[in-house]
Amino acid sequence: MLRIFVVSSCTLLLSACSHFQFSSNLDKDNFSNYFKPSQVTVYEKDQLIGLDYVFIASVTGSSCQESVNDRPADIKQARTNARISAAELHANAIVFQSCLTFEPDQSCISNIICYAQAFDISPPQ
Numbered sequence: 001m002l003r004i005f006v007v008s009s010c011t012l013l014l015s016a017c018s019h020f021q022f023s024s025n026l027d028k029d030n031f032s033n034y035f036k037p038s039q040v041t042v043y044e045k046d047q048l049i050g051l052d053y054v055f056i057a058s059v060t061g062s063s064c065q066e067s068v069n070d071r072p073a074d075i076k077q078a079r080t081n082a083r084i085s086a087a088e089l090h091a092n093a094i095v096f097q098s099c100l101t102f103e104p105d106q107s108c109i110s111n112i113i114c115y116a117q118a119f120d121i122s123p124p125q
Contacts, residue, residue: 033084036083036084036087036088037080037083037084037087039087039092040083040086040087040091040092040093040094040118041092041093041094041121042079042083042093042094042095042096043093043094043095043119043121044095045095048093048095048119048121051121051122051124052121052122052124053093053119053120053121053122054119054120055117055118055119056086056089056090056091056118056119056120057089057091057117057118058115058116058117058118059082059085059086059089059091059094059115059116059117059118060082060085060113060114060115060116061077061078061079061080061081061082061083061084061085061113061114061116062078062081062111062112062113062114063075063077063078063081063111063112064107064108064110064111065108065109065110065111066107066108066109067109068109070109072109072110073101073108073110073111073112074112075099075112075114077112078099078112078113078114079096079099079114081114082094082096082114082115082116085118086116086118089118090120091118091119091120092119092120092121093118093119093120093121094116094117094118094119095116095117095119096114096115096116097115097116097117098114098115099112099113099114099115100112100113100114100115
């Protein structure tokens, strides 16, 4: 009797999993974007003295709360978005100049934009 129960239970368990599909919110493209900010080091302007660097471009990053149900604009997110912009330009360093909070308008309930400069710093020899 126990033997029949064990065999039927195993059969039932195996058949229940036969049509199992794994679905994830992970996307291959998101992996490269997720780690982009870590490729860019944040420096203060005076830390560039004595380093071998090349200015690449000015970059910005913004954080916008579009609707009441969205998260409020966040300075960390704005800085992260600026680092992503710098990484897309193949920069490995960034110097932030300022972050400004804007008044609510038709597009954003709250809005923060950070302005920065992207650099390529050569490693010391």
